[in-house]
Amino acid sequence: MVSRTIPVDLFDLVVFGGTGDLARRKILPALFKRFCSGQMADGARLIGASRRDWSDADYREFVRKSLSEFAGELALDRSLVETFCRCVHYVSVDANGPRGWDELSGLMVADRVRAFYFSVDPGLFSGLSMRLQDHELMNEQSRVVVEKPFGHDLETAQALNAELAQHFDESQIYRIDHYLGKETVQNLMAVRFGNMLFEPLWNAQYIDHIQITVAETVGVDGRGEYYESAGAMRDMVQNHLMQLLCLIAMEPPTFFDPDAVRDEKLKVIRALSNVEPHHIVRGQYTAADGATSYREDVDNPRSRTESFIALKCHLNNWRWAGTPFYLRTGKRMSERDSEITVVFKETPHAIFGQEAGRHNNELTIQLQPDEGITLGVTIKDPGPGGMRLVDVPLDMSFAEALGPSADSPDAYERLIMDVIRGDQTLFMRNDEVEAAWAWTDPIIRGWQARGDAPKPYDSYSAGPDDATMMIRRDGREWRGVIN
Numbered sequence: 001m002v003s004r005t006i007p008v009d010l011f012d013l014v015v016f017g018g019t020g021d022l023a024r025r026k027i028l029p030a031l032f033k034r035f036c037s038g039q040m041a042d043g044a045r046l047i048g049a050s051r052r053d054w055s056d057a058d059y060r061e062f063v064r065k066s067l068s069e070f071a072g073e074l075a076l077d078r079s080l081v082e083t084f085c086r087c088v089h090y091v092s093v094d095a096n097g098p099r100g101w102d103e104l105s106g107l108m109v110a111d112r113v114r115a116f117y118f119s120v121d122p123g124l125f126s127g128l129s130m131r132l133q134d135h136e137l138m139n140e141q142s143r144v145v146v147e148k149p150f151g152h153d154l155e156t157a158q159a160l161n162a163e164l165a166q167h168f169d170e171s172q173i174y175r176i177d178h179y180l181g182k183e184t185v186q187n188l189m190a191v192r193f194g195n196m197l198f199e200p201l202w203n204a205q206y207i208d209h210i211q212i213t214v215a216e217t218v219g220v221d222g223r224g225e226y227y228e229s230a231g232a233m234r235d236m237v238q239n240h241l242m243q244l245l246c247l248i249a250m251e252p253p254t255f256f257d258p259d260a261v262r263d264e265k266l267k268v269i270r271a272l273s274n275v276e277p278h279h280i281v282r283g284q285y286t287a288a289d290g291a292t293s294y295r296e297d298v299d300n301p302r303s304r305t306e307s308f309i310a311l312k313c314h315l316n317n318w319r320w321a322g323t324p325f326y327l328r329t330g331k332r333m334s335e336r337d338s339e340i341t342v343v344f345k346e347t348p349h350a351i352f353g354q355e356a357g358r359h360n361n362e363l364t365i366q367l368q369p370d371e372g373i374t375l376g377v378t379i380k381d382p383g384p385g386g387m388r389l390v391d392v393p394l395d396m397s398f399a400e401a402l403g404p405s406a407d408s409p410d411a412y413e414r415l416i417m418d419v420i421r422g423d424q425t426l427f428m429r430n431d432e433v434e435a436a437w438a439w440t441d442p443i444i445r446g447w448q449a450r451g452d453a454p455k456p457y458d459s460y461s462a463g464p465d466d467a468t469m470m471i472r473r474d475g476r477e478w479r480g481v482i483n
């Protein structure tokens with residue numbers, strides 16, 4: 001089942017790195033699903049580009065395999081797959097040399113949107129940008145899509161921004177953070193700014209603290225080399241968790257338009273305080289339950305890279321002064337669970353007495369799996385036992401509440417269509433990315449200077465005990481299934 005939508009303008013989507021892992025697992029299936037939904041107008045094309053000497057037919061075969069593996073039931077419909085494949089082309093292009101550029105140029109059609117997706121190593125961005133310009137491939141409706149990682153630190157991110165700015169206008173650059181394309185993440189904005197109910201209470205006066213957890217059961221899989229140089233802080237916190245924090249904490253933008261939203265997010269990042277060393281716990285998974293250790297996975301018996309991080313931070317602004325934000329993310333944890341929990345303060349006075357129990361309302365925004373939003377409300381425990389209080393959930397499971405139309409498109413489906421529509425709201429601006437690095441860098445430099453080693457934790461566990469102790473010292477507990 002795919003959500004049907006009106007077609008976007010006619011486009012050519014050129015995927016540099018079209019034969020790579022990301023294209024195979026995410027980009028091609030996402031485009032196919034949008035095709036099935038009727039969102040790709042007749043004549044729109046996907047053009048795969050990479051060095052290998054393939055024909056259209058070879059690439060179509062690659063696309064068929066990708067769809068059968070990653071596009072679910074839709075890919076069982078062979079006539080759909082074959083009709084889609086007729087929109088698919090391939091050019092052999094070298095980002096670092098002259099090969100293929102004239103051919104690519106010759107393939108382009110005037111008067112349609114051109115999106116150039118850089119799904120390659122960031123070391124190739126410069127060559128691609130230069131050649132796109134030299135071959136006059138950019139028209140007034142052209143965009144470039146840039147994958148993560150966007151830099152390794154502030155300095156490299158600034159250099160990358162400067163490099164891109166030499167060739168493209170900021171309005172043409174779409175920096176992907178796929179978390180922003182997740183349906184529930186967008187719903188977070190709808191819930192906050194589409195209801196009168198929450199916003200008056202959305203501040204330090206009523207909110208005790210906020211938790212953001214993004215836990216994965218997978219390890220680093222085949223990405224050991226990249227991950228060794230990144231770790232959880234650069235891989236997840238600097239971008240995905242930061243974006244979630246922004247959306248939960250930002251002021252209401254005046255309009256739902258790209259710059260209004262990104263201006264507000266930027267203010268949040270700039271308001272982040274430095275993180276004290278004792279408010280950070282780094283961990284590294286060890287072998288357990290038949291699973292390999294992190295060090296085995298990355299083939300480095302001395303690795304000090306973190307596969308888990310938990311930290312407490314504050315926002316230095318009027319709305320949030322005094323409200324801690326607890327962030328944690330890790331690989332090889334006991335469950336796949338991404339959620340944000342907003343824990344409200346207790347009522348100021350316990351009219352039913354302490355023996356009735358006191359409770360905090362909690363708003364839980366579940367990103368994955370099973371997207372939904374739950375509000376914990378305190379009621380009387382039923383029965384004749386007197387006034388005892390109990391929490392019950394007011395549940396907004398999207399699938400139950402909205403039926404089949406709640407079927408969420410994958411983040412890449414949404415984001416690729418936004419690129420074609422020319423809507424940058426869910427993409428990161430240059431200053432946002434740099435501000436995120438400016439906050440991240442001193443934290444990393446701090447633990448490097450102290451020589452801190454990550455704490456070991458068992459694969460498929462809740463992470464290091466120190467993370468539990470960190471929040472417990474504040475008289476609080478991690479929420480959700482991992483605690």
Ligand SMILES: NC(=O)C1=CN([C@@H]2O[C@H](COP(=O)(O)OP(=O)(O)OC[C@H]3O[C@@H](n4cnc5c(N)ncnc54)[C@H](OP(=O)(O)O)[C@@H]3O)[C@@H](O)[C@H]2O)C=CC1
Pocket residue numbers: 016017018019020021022023049050051052093094095096118119120121122124147148149
């Ligand atoms: N895979 C993932 O899950 C994720 C990946 N990313 C990012 O996406 C980008 C791509 O990752 P991924 O797909 O995994 O990488 P892969 O190594 O699987 O693919 C790299 C692609 O680049 C092509 N390529 C390499 N050199 C050149 C060149 N000189 N000119 C033209 N094409 C070239 C390769 O094809 P050929 O060898 O034929 O040229 C291949 O298609 C990276 O920046 C990565 O960090 C981001 C999030 C998740």
Ligand SMILES: O=C1O[C@H](COP(=O)(O)O)[C@@H](O)[C@H](O)[C@H]1O
Pocket residue numbers: 148178216235236338
């Ligand atoms: O960007 C990344 O995200 C994935 C997690 O994405 P999700 O959509 O499956 O939650 C993570 O595994 C990867 O390490 C990171 O680079």
